[in-house]
Amino acid sequence: MSNSQVFDLVLLGGTVVTPAGQERVDIGVIKGKIAEIGDLSSAEAAETFDAGGLHILPGVIDSQVHFREPGLEHKEDLACGTAAAALGGVTGIFEMPNTQPNTLFEEDLNDKLSRCENRAWTDHAFFIGASDENMDDLAELERLPGCAGIKIFMGSSTGSLLVEQPEALRAVLTNGTRRSPVHAEDEQRLRERFEMVRDGAHPKMHPEWRDAEAAVLATTRICALARETGRRVHVLHISTRDELPILEANKELITCETTPQHLTLSAPDCYERLGTLAQMNPPVRSEEHRLGLWEGVRRGIIDVLGSDHAPHTLEEKGKPYPQSPSGMPGVQTLVPVMLDHVNKGNLTLERFVDLTAHGPARIYNIASKGRIVCGYDADFTVVDLERREVISKDWLASKCGWSPFEGVEVKGWPVSTIIRGNIVMRDGELVGDPIGQPVRFEDTIVPTGRED
Template structure:
């Protein structure tokens, strides 16, 4: 038997071999091959002579990121599917290089029970393009059950709305919040705005009818008061927190002293859009809760990223139709698309030197996996799920409404030129986006979570 024949017989076989990309691994940036088999990464390195594969993907000239995890999306199903649904939302995710999402509970009906969660998981089966988990809403009506509900398969954890919600999902009473915090061990995600202050200040915008006043109504103090309150209650009850879409420099300064218990999310729109210009240009298309604020606060968010205060970037993808958004302010709803544009917008910030590619990976892949306890996600490493987001850092594109998969069909970044673009998306070793085009059918599965640690007292 000659040498070439012996080498061929000795070769190992993979389902997919990703060749010669610049991979962001725990060791840094490495030009390597990645072998994927049965949904997992099984080999890394110079694999051409050792491995063969049914499918070979040439990644030369591309950077390979661990699959991007968007830990805050609102896909509106059930009940509000005229503006978004699970199929369109997850399709937009993979088009944007996102391999997994956490979906929020403010649907109709609200996600408050095991049956509500089961219905969402069933609705996603065979329709979701990416892997997924669903939050249970924390409420007065289910507080005592949250310790059991948060451990159900496919549950991302518990989400609490301290403001900017309605009905059973609004939890602004201190005893209700304390009761929610006492029941459960997983990290609790919080929308922190002070509901009493928002109600008190709403006449300001009802009189003016001017969307430029949105950050005046929902001012920085409304955010800071709520954040301080929930952090205090979490310390009393020994609960870990994840404060969503932090929008103010004031909150960042406060949260810097509480990192032993609290993790922090920021969004691309708070890092990219700026008041008052965005409201003057986009009107209510720039309207979000909490609001896009002025340069002082945006600079504070970027400083918090540099200082390591921020743990996660999530999109807060929350679509409404253009017809709904054209209602007179403040009757116009708050929310915008974001899951599909998260990676292109943040890659453009990398190009501009505002953060490194490795820091972006920590904020969008390793960070979410670490703080939420995701099993086998968030790293390019042996034994991890073969979730990969392959991007061209030199690709110059213009984001446009006609690229957006969301049922709402628009983006506040319409017309924005960016450098950096998702080219291929791979989920558990399956190519779902190849050369910027969808491949196959939806293969998304529920995410798996590790057993949470015991709660620690203050």
């Protein structure tokens, strides 16, 4: 079959992670789609990619980033954020609504989509935030092209995005059908416990103020409301081992995420070393919680990895705690940090692929992405599992210019990022022009005349 067609791109000699496992096969690409998987050593192609000694993974999708545009571009913007993603081996991102203004309505979504044109290095989608202002329109808003779903903030929100009362949460969950991601921390408990740090404290108090119970209370509440309303939800950045039995008992409706930070860092050490640079919401917690999250990964309770890339400038982070803002960059380091865990035996490469490609595609009903199968988008994260690198400041593309993993040596490194058959990163350099397009979903509206 391959003898009769000319491929736009052929990847030769790599070890490919397909739904069947790891296979030494070639991949042929035509018009941005995977056209053939097999022996293509004699095939004709406009471009070839020698993948000998490398692993070809389905393109990594980071389904939780904050790229700060519009309104906070001094921290990050869509161009720099997607550049960091591409340099880190990420092919698609879902961006959160807590920008200025918040992403609440169709015009806000369209503004972000238009800002990505000829600037975004990766494919992209945006969450619309649930708010009292748009409560009646959520079912229509969630089905707009380029919308990844409706984000719910039960705690730690910006602008008008806080939805904490049960009746308001119930109204959000009953107005729509797509899976909604949730930031689950109990706002009342956070307010009550803020007194312990209000007048200043060491950053290691962050997980004491925002304790495990704050997460457990909110996760328990959203699981109960999801069951009551029949609405699927996705609990973001799980940080405690205590939430896992609750999530496991509700798996028919509930999926969940954790982050590389929560799987890698632990208190109090990270706060002693990094100070406020280790501050994020929900917090990085003790070693027992970190090990508990790994158990959740191994048992399949945790469905996906997201970076929760949330950059702030070093000047902002330098404010005394708790005036310092919570959040850290992570989109560029997700792949190398987690490949290092693969090499250490903490998870298999196939499980990494499930957490970063199969999982996001399954949870959010992404069209034609997340697997290496014929007919899907030719999105690939090409990695060298044997390569050792130190995560360095000069490699980082985020505007904030720092990483909690700076100076860390890892084994396993992204060497190329390919999006719809276009090589956008190779050997640590961006290639060509930004070609990112909106991610498509199976359960959103496709405008008349739009090509699939």
